[in-house]
Every structure is written in structure tokens, then in C-alpha cells.
Amino acid sequence: MKKILLTGIFGQDGSYLAEILTSLGHQVNGVARMPLRAHAARLCEHLGSKGVTPILHECDLNDDESVTALLRHLQPDECYHLAALHRSSEASRQGGEQSESAMYLPNVVSGLNVLEAAATASPHTRIVLAGSCHMYSGAVVSPQFEGLPFAPRSMYGLAKVAVADLARYYREERGLHASVAILYNHESPRRTDDFVTKKIVRGLDRMRRGESAPLELDNLHAVKDWGFARDYAEAMTLMGAQSAPRDLILATGKGRTVGEFVETAAGLAGISDWQERVRVRNPGMPARPPVRLVGDPAAAYGVLGWRHSVSFAELIAHMLECEAQGSLG
Numbered sequence: 001m002k003k004i005l006l007t008g009i010f011g012q013d014g015s016y017l018a019e020i021l022t023s024l025g026h027q028v029n030g031v032a033r034m035p036l037r038a039h040a041a042r043l044c045e046h047l048g049s050k051g052v053t054p055i056l057h058e059c060d061l062n063d064d065e066s067v068t069a070l071l072r073h074l075q076p077d078e079c080y081h082l083a084a085l086h087r088s089s090e091a092s093r094q095g096g097e098q099s100e101s102a103m104y105l106p107n108v109v110s111g112l113n114v115l116e117a118a119a120t121a122s123p124h125t126r127i128v129l130a131g132s133c134h135m136y137s138g139a140v141v142s143p144q145f146e147g148l149p150f151a152p153r154s155m156y157g158l159a160k161v162a163v164a165d166l167a168r169y170y171r172e173e174r175g176l177h178a179s180v181a182i183l184y185n186h187e188s189p190r191r192t193d194d195f196v197t198k199k200i201v202r203g204l205d206r207m208r209r210g211e212s213a214p215l216e217l218d219n220l221h222a223v224k225d226w227g228f229a230r231d232y233a234e235a236m237t238l239m240g241a242q243s244a245p246r247d248l249i250l251a252t253g254k255g256r257t258v259g260e261f262v263e264t265a266a267g268l269a270g271i272s273d274w275q276e277r278v279r280v281r282n283p284g285m286p287a288r289p290p291v292r293l294v295g296d297p298a299a300a301y302g303v304l305g306w307r308h309s310v311s312f313a314e315l316i317a318h319m320l321e322c323e324a325q326g327s328l329g
Ligand code: NDP
Pocket: 007, 008, 009, 010, 011, 012, 013, 014, 031, 032, 033, 036, 037, 040, 061, 062, 081, 082, 083, 084, 085, 089, 090, 106, 110, 130, 131, 132, 133, 183, 184, 185, 186, 187
């Protein structure tokens, strides 16, 4: 049995990791932000209903002493640092706008605190940190691969790059087993409502139940590389189990537009007149289309022996089915 620490345990990925690691017989410890938001509280309850009852710890991830005390006390074999703020989670918590830099600095500080705490108080702990495709938003090649220089174009992406640079420092200079999972979009019934996939699935489910409200979307041309969150959680556990730490891209390698997502979902939901029922706020093609943010999963396939278990259509079908049942999957 391994002792595991998950930060952001009641987020989408944390909840799948908690399930997977519990099913493997490991002791799962978690840090969540208190008070739990409604969605996190639902996920906590959902895990409980499946017999997944992690040990929760009080810890302020933005306070170095608090993180060091936790790692010194717990001495986990592995730590998955998933906790991160993003615009929608923060806006709803704070009830207003906050500057981008103020919002994302805590993502850097918490990453640094986890790495430094492990280095000083629990150096055997293997750390997997959540990176993002937004580390490559300004890349000029597609698909992106691990050797490509990072090119963030947002404060969120910059914060993720800073954490990846810190992880490299702690790996190379301080001997930590630290890896970054460079995550492309991954979805599930556990997404919050502010993500486009959940909006689409929810909107189409309402139409399926006879509601007339249109589905409002920003643009149908945006391209995403969408996978299933549980598959990515599984890949992260394999990264933690590797003998040598290494940053890896977790992606499907296939870009799909938001329009393709809507069309596939509408087909599965049996809504043939979806084109008349979707309102698009910015229907034009972007003047200068960005490079497609699509990740090359070849290295992860080779190193981890990992594969996707769920296709694009299967992911959407699963989300639609759970939406109809009011289930978190
Ligand atoms: P979620 O937003 O679902 O989960 C993140 C969790 O972290 C939330 O429960 C949040 O709590 C919690 N959290 C934030 N700050 C803190 C803090 N200071 N202390 C404790 N908990 C905190 O995200 P995902 O599970 O989808 O993503 C996991 C990680 O992967 C994140 O780092 C994200 O940036 C990254 N990622 C995800 C992608 C995706 O497609 N899902 C793509 C690329 C990267 P609260 O509910 O209070 O906000």
C-alpha cells in the first residue's frame, strides 16, 4: 500500500485519481479548499457513495510552513499536485473580477511550496504536477511535443510554465522525482458548468427534454484536443510509478472544433435541428487563426504504455448519459 497525497482532490481530476488509487489499495490523503464549493461538495459526496473516503488534511497550499508541516508529517510516497485556480472558479468564489496576475500567482506559489516542502521534508516523495496545453498557446508548430520551447500567451499559461521550470530545477538540481503532466483538455461528467463541453451537453439535454431555450456559444471554430479525464488521471498514476521522472504530454493528438462537438452531441441526443437552436455570439473565423493546440502523445504512449480507453464520440455519449441521469459518472 502506498501513501498518496492529492491536492485539489475534489476537482475533476482529483476525484478520478482518488477513485483509481483507492481501488489499487493505496491510502489516499487529500487537500481541498475550504469551504468546499457546491460542485466540490457534490464530488466529495459522490466519492463517498462509491466507498472512496480519503483522509483530508488542513493545509494552506500558499503557506510554505503549512505545506512543509504536512509533508513532514505524512511522508507520502507520491503527491499529485492538481490544485490550481482558473478564471471561472475564482470569479464565482470571489464574486467579482480579479487581475489575471493576482489570480494566477497562487498557482506558482503553491507549486513552489509543494516542491520545496518535498525537497526539505520528504525527499523520497514522487511529485506529479499538472501542467497545461496553454504552456504552448503561442507555439508555431502543431502537434506540440515535449522538446518544443514553451510559448505561453496568458497569465494562466505563464504560471504553468513557471511551475514546470521549478519542477525541472528541483529534479535536476535537488534530486527530486518531479514530473509535469502537460495536460490537454480532458472532459467528463465531473466538469463544472463554466466549461464549453458541459455547457453543450447540458443545453442539448434540456432540448432533449423539450425545453425551448437556445444553446448560446461563443464560437464554433475553436479547436481543442479533447480526451476523457479518467484516462488522463490513469496516465498520471503511471507517471508517478515511473522509475525516472519525466515531463510528458497527455493528449489525444486529434483536434476537433467546438462545432464538431456540438454536431456529434446533437446527433447522439437525436436533435436534428440543432443548427437552428444554437446561437453563436462570434460566428466568424478568427482573422489570424492560432496554431492548433493539439498534443502529440507519442512519448507518453512509449514511456507509460498508456492508451486512451474512450473515443471522442464515446466521451460525449458518456457525458450525455450522465447528464440525463443527474450522475457524476
Ligand atoms: P478543477 O478546477 O476541477 O479542480 C481543481 C481543484 O483545485 C478545485 O477543486 C479547486 O478548488 C482546487 N484548488 C484550487 N486552489 C486550491 C488551493 N489553494 N488549495 C486547495 N485546493 C485548491 O480542475 P481539473 O481537475 O480539471 O484540473 C486539474 C489540474 O489540471 C489543474 O491544475 C488544471 O489547471 C490542470 N489542467 C486541467 C485541464 C483540463 O482539461 N481539465 C487542462 C489543462 C490543465 P475550488 O473548487 O475551491 O476552486
